[in-house]
Amino acid sequence: MILDNRLPFKYLFNTVKYELIIVFIVGIITHSGAMELTVLLPNMPLTIPAFLGTSISVLLSFKMNQSYDRWWEGRKTWGAITNDSRSLVIQLQTFLGSGQSHIINRIAYLQIAWCFSLGNSLRGTPNSIDGLSRLVNESDLNKILKHRNHALAITQLITTDIKELRLNNAIDIHTNIHLQETITRLTDSMGSAERISNTVFPSTYRLILHFLIYIFVISLSISLKGTNNIFVLPLLLLISAGFFSIEKIAYHLQDPFKNRPSDVPVTDIATTIEINIRQLLREEITQDHKRPHNFFVM
Amino acid sequence: MILDNRLPFKYLFNTVKYELIIVFIVGIITHSGAMELTVLLPNMPLTIPAFLGTSISVLLSFKMNQSYDRWWEGRKTWGAITNDSRSLVIQLQTFLGSGQSHIINRIAYLQIAWCFSLGNSLRGTPNSIDGLSRLVNESDLNKILKHRNHALAITQLITTDIKELRLNNAIDIHTNIHLQETITRLTDSMGSAERISNTVFPSTYRLILHFLIYIFVISLSISLKGTNNIFVLPLLLLISAGFFSIEKIAYHLQDPFKNRPSDVPVTDIATTIEINIRQLLREEITQDHKRPHNFFVM
Amino acid sequence: MILDNRLPFKYLFNTVKYELIIVFIVGIITHSGAMELTVLLPNMPLTIPAFLGTSISVLLSFKMNQSYDRWWEGRKTWGAITNDSRSLVIQLQTFLGSGQSHIINRIAYLQIAWCFSLGNSLRGTPNSIDGLSRLVNESDLNKILKHRNHALAITQLITTDIKELRLNNAIDIHTNIHLQETITRLTDSMGSAERISNTVFPSTYRLILHFLIYIFVISLSISLKGTNNIFVLPLLLLISAGFFSIEKIAYHLQDPFKNRPSDVPVTDIATTIEINIRQLLREEITQDHKRPHNFFVM
C-alpha cells in the first residue's frame, strides 16, 4: 500500500541507484572524452538531446499510463473480490434457514481462506494455504493440497457444499443458480488477478526506453563539452534520475501483487474481508484480527 | 461540487501558496547566486529548461488524466447508487401488495440512511450514522453501531427484512433473487467508493513531478542569469504557478469524497435520493429536505 | 447535432470573440510597452513562449479528450435509451396476448413521453412535459406534475401498469421481472444523462488554461519586441484564436444536452424513437412526425 505521509526519497533513490551509477560513469567518460577530443569532435547541437528528452517523456508517459491502468485493474479485481465475498455470505444468510448456520459458517470460512490463499499465491508464497488451519479443517486441507491451484480447489469445496444443500432440498434450483453466479464472478476475479500477475509487459519497450535515455545522456554530455564537469554531471544525474524514477515507478506498478510499498495490499484486503465476514456472522472481533494500519483499506 | 460561476482565483492561490513561496526563495537564491558567479558559471542554454517544461506538461497531463478518471469513476459510482436506490423502491412497490406499504417504507428509509452513512464514512465522519435517527429506529441503530462498517450493517438489516418477506410468502423466490441482485449492485457500488477513497495514488510519482518542477525553476533561473531579477522572478512564479496549480487540481480530484469544492457532493446526492424516494412513497417534501443549491445535482 | 456541411466559421468566431478582443488589447499594450521600454527590458527568448505553446497544446489535448469522452458517453446514453425503448415495446408485444393492445399502446405512449420529458429537462425547459398531452391523458399528467422529477414519475406510472398486468395474471412473475429489468436499464440511462448534465468539469482547470494562454500571448509579444505591430498582432491573434477555439469546443462538448450546434440532438432522437415505436405499433406515420433533417439520427 502506498502511504502518502512517508515520502520515500530514500526508497526512490535505492530503486534507481544502479542506473544512476551507470549514468555517472557514462557521463564522466563521454564528457571527458568529448573535452579531450574537442578539436576533432563536431558540435553536437543541444537541440538533439532536447528533442530526445521530450520524446522520452512522451514515451514514458505512455508507459506510466499502461502501468497505472494495470495496477488499477488489479485494485479493482480485489475490490470485486471483497464485494463478492461479502455478497456470498449475505446471500447464504438470506436464502438458508436459521437451522443452517453451521454450513453458512463453514462456507464463509472457506471463502476467507480462498482470499488468503489467492493473495499468497499471487505474492509467490510456495504453500499458499500455510497458516490457514484456523479456517479450514484437516481433511479439507489435505484435499486442497492435492491441487496445484489451491484457490480453485477451495472453490470446488464450496460448490460441493452448495450441491449438498441442493440435494438435501435446503435450497431450490433458482437459489442454487444465484449462488453459482456469485461463485462464477469470484472465479473470474481469480483469473483476472492471475492474468495481471503472470503477463509480463513487453520487455522490449523497456529496453528501448533505457536505450533512448542513455543516448540522451551521451548526446547531452557531448553537447555541453565546453562546460566544466562540476556543472554537467549533476545536471545529467538529476534529469536522468527523474526519467529513470518514472520508468521504475511504472515498472513496479505493472506487477501489483508483490511486496513492494506501491503494491495492492492483498493481505490487508483479505484481513478486511475476514473482519467484515465475521461481523456479518455476528462474531466478536478479537485483537488479532485487527490490521496494523488504517481500517478502511478495502 | 464545482460551481462554474465562482472563479476560485483566491482558492487556487491558497492551494499552491507554499509551493510558490519555495519557488520565490529558490528563484532569488539561484538567480542571485548565478549573477554573483556569472564568471565562473557556464552558460545554461535555455533549451534545457524549455524541454524540461515540455516534459513536465506531458507528465502532468498523464496525472490529470488518471485523476480525472478516478474522480469521474467516483461520480459514476454515486450515480449508480442513486439509480439503484430509486430502482429498489420501485421494485418493492411493483412486487409487494398494497397491504405492505409499512415494510416498503421501512426498507426505503433504511436505504436512505445507507446513502447518508456511506457518504459520511467516505468523508471521514467518526460516527457515520449520526443524525439519522429520523430514518432508523432505536433498536436498529444499536445493531448498526456494533459493526465497524455501518453501511454494510444496514445492508444486512435490509436483507433480513427481505428474508422475512420471503418466509411469510409475501414474495416468491424469483422476486427475492431479483431484489437481492439490486442489493448486490449497491454493495458493489459501496465497495467501489471505498476503494477509490482508500487507495492512494502512487505518491512517488507526485514527488518526481515536484522534483522536476524545481529542477525546471533552478535551470530556468540560471539560464536567465543575464537578466534583472525584476523580470525573472515574476516569470518563474507565473509558470511554476501554472504547473503547481494543475498538479494540485489533479491531487484533489484523486480523492473525490472529501469536503473540498471540487469534490463529488455526496451529501447533496444523498439528499436528492431522499427527495426522490420520498416522492416515490408519495410523501410531501417539506422545506427541510430542500437542498440549498440547484435541484438536479444527481 | 453537428452537421458536416455547414462549416461554422462565423459560429466559431463568435464563440471566441471576447477572448480575441482581450488578446488584441493585451497584445497592443504589451507589445507597445515592450517597444517603449526596449532599452530597459531584457530579451525574452522565443524559447519560452514556444515551450509554453507546446505545453498548452498538451494540456488542451487532455481537456479535449475528457470532453469528447463525456459527449460520447452522453451520446451512448441516448443510444441505450433508443434501444431499450424499442425493446420495451417489442417485449410487451411478445409477452402480452393480442387482446391487450390497449395497454401496450398506453405504455408505449408513456415511454415516448418519458423520452421527450427527459430531453426537455436536460435542456432546462421549466415544464418538461409541456406539449405532451397528445401522448399522456389528463389524469396522468396531473400525477406527473406533482413530482419534481417528471421522467421518474412516468416510470412509476409504467411500473404501476405492469403491476396491474401481473395482478390480473396477464403476465407471470418471470415476464414481470424481465420487463422490470428493461425499466431498470432505462432508469439507469436517465441517471447517467442527469449525471453528465449536472456535473461541472473542474472549472479551475479551465482557469489555469486561460491563464497560461495569456502568459503565452504576453511572453510572445515581448519576445517579438523588435518587430512591427502589423506583423506581430495577426500572429498573436491567429495562434491564440486556435487555442481558444479548441478550448471552447471542449467546453461545449462537456455539456452535451443544451441547444448548441455541437450537442446531442435529444429532441431529434426522441422523435426517432416515436416514429420507430409507432411503426412497431403498426400506426401510419403522418407528416408531422417527420423530422426536418436526415432520417437516421439515432
Add this chain to the structure above:
Amino acid sequence: MILDNRLPFKYLFNTVKYELIIVFIVGIITHSGAMELTVLLPNMPLTIPAFLGTSISVLLSFKMNQSYDRWWEGRKTWGAITNDSRSLVIQLQTFLGSGQSHIINRIAYLQIAWCFSLGNSLRGTPNSIDGLSRLVNESDLNKILKHRNHALAITQLITTDIKELRLNNAIDIHTNIHLQETITRLTDSMGSAERISNTVFPSTYRLILHFLIYIFVISLSISLKGTNNIFVLPLLLLISAGFFSIEKIAYHLQDPFKNRPSDVPVTDIATTIEINIRQLLREEITQDHKRPHNFFVM
C-alpha cells in the same frame, strides 16, 4: 477492409491531393511574397512554426485516438452481431425439438437477412433488403418494406415467430425470455452501429486543425524566406502531406461503415455469418457463398 499487403501510396495521395495543391499555391505565394518584401518583413523565427508543428501533432494524435476508438467500437459491434447471430441459432437448436427444424431454418434465414439489411442501410443503400429474396419470402418482404427501419421490421418478424412458438407451447416462458435476451442484444448492436454511423465528429475541431496546418505552412515559408523555392516547396509539401494524411486517415476511420478501403467490411462479415449459420444448419456451402478474400474476416 484494410489489407496489409497493398500499400496504398496512390490511394493516400489521392485523398490529400486537394490539400497539397492548396499548400503548393499558398507556399509559392507566401514564399515569393516573403522574398519580395524581404526588407520590410521581419524575421519570423523558426521556433514559431516548429512549436506549431509539435502542437499540431499533439492535436492530431488526440483526433487519431478518438477516430480509432470509434472505428474499433464499430468493429466490436459487428463482432457482437456475429456472436449473437450464431448464438441465436445454437439456442434455437438446443431448445426446440427435432420436429421444428422448419421454424429454426426460417428464423435463421431471417437473421441472416437482418445482417445484410443492417449492413446495406449503414452503407447508405436506398433499399436495404434488395437481393434478399433468397432468404425472405414474398409476404415477409412486403411487411418489411412498410417500415422505414427494415432491420427493426425483421426483428419484429423474428419475435412474432418466437411468440408463436410460445403460444403453441413449443417453448416455455424461461426459454422465451432467454431467446428474447439474445434478440435484445442484437437490437442493442443495431442501435450502436446506427449511432456510430449517424453521429458526426465535431466538425469545428477539424476546421481548427486545418487552420493550424495552414498557419504552420505560412509561417514556415516566411521563416525560410532566405532559402530558394526549390528547397522550400518540397519541404512544405512533404511535412504538410504527412499532417494532412493523418488527419484524413482519422477522418475516414470516424465513419467506419462506408465503402472505403479502411472500413469495417460489413458485407464480408454478413457473408461469414451466413456461412457459419448454414453450417450450423448442416447445409452444404456452395461456391457462391464463398467470399473472395480470406476466410476468417469475422
Add this chain to the structure above:
Amino acid sequence: MILDNRLPFKYLFNTVKYELIIVFIVGIITHSGAMELTVLLPNMPLTIPAFLGTSISVLLSFKMNQSYDRWWEGRKTWGAITNDSRSLVIQLQTFLGSGQSHIINRIAYLQIAWCFSLGNSLRGTPNSIDGLSRLVNESDLNKILKHRNHALAITQLITTDIKELRLNNAIDIHTNIHLQETITRLTDSMGSAERISNTVFPSTYRLILHFLIYIFVISLSISLKGTNNIFVLPLLLLISAGFFSIEKIAYHLQDPFKNRPSDVPVTDIATTIEINIRQLLREEITQDHKRPHNFFVM
C-alpha cells in the same frame, strides 16, 4: 510469451535490420550529397528535424497505445476463456448427479479440445484439431472436420450433449439456460479472439509513420552537413533504430496470437486449462501435461 529475463537485443536488432540498412544508405547518400552541394544547398535549421522527431514520438506513442490495448484485449479474452472453461466444468459437477461423471468427462474433454482448436486456428495451423485425438473420439472428429470453423463445431457438439441431458431430464430448464449462458460467453470470447486476429490496424497510418521517420532522417542528415560522416551516421542509426524498434514492437503487439516472443501464449494457456480441468475431474497430472515454462501463465 514475453519473458523478462532474456533481453532480446539480438531479436530486436533483427526485427529492424532492413529499416536500418535503408537508413544507413539514405544517410550516406543524403549526407554525402549534402556535403558535395554544400555551396548550393541552403542551411536546413536543426529545428526542423527536431520538431519532426518530437512529432514522430507523439504519433508513435498513440500507435503504441492502441497496439497495447489490442494485445491486452487479446490477453483478457484468453483469460475469460480460462475462467469460463473452468466454470463450465464446475457447473456441470454442481448440477449433474454423481451417476453422470461419464458425460461430465466427455464435455470437459471437448472443452479442452475447443481451447486447443481455437488456439491453433488463431496461429494459422491448417488443421486446427490435429493431434487432439486424445481428447475427441473418431466419430466426433469426423463431424468437426466437415465444418470450416472447427471450434464452432465443437461448441455445437457440446450443446447437443447438453440438449440430450435435458431430454433425459438429467437437468431442468433453468440449469439448461444457466449452462447455455456459459457457452454463449465462450462463443463471445471466440468471436472476440477472431476479431482481433483478423482485423488489420490501418496500414496507411504505418506508412505515414515510416514516411515521416525517413523525412526526419533526411532532414537531420542535411542539417548536419558540416559534420563528418563518422559522427553523423551513428547518430542517425541510433535514433532511427529507437523509432523503428518502437514501431515494430507496436506492430507485433497488434497481432497477438502468432508465434512471436511477445505474443499471447495461446498453447500454454490451453495446457493450463487442461491441467486445471483434469484436476477438477480428480485425474492425476502426468508428466506430459506439464508445461515447459513457469506454472502460472493463466
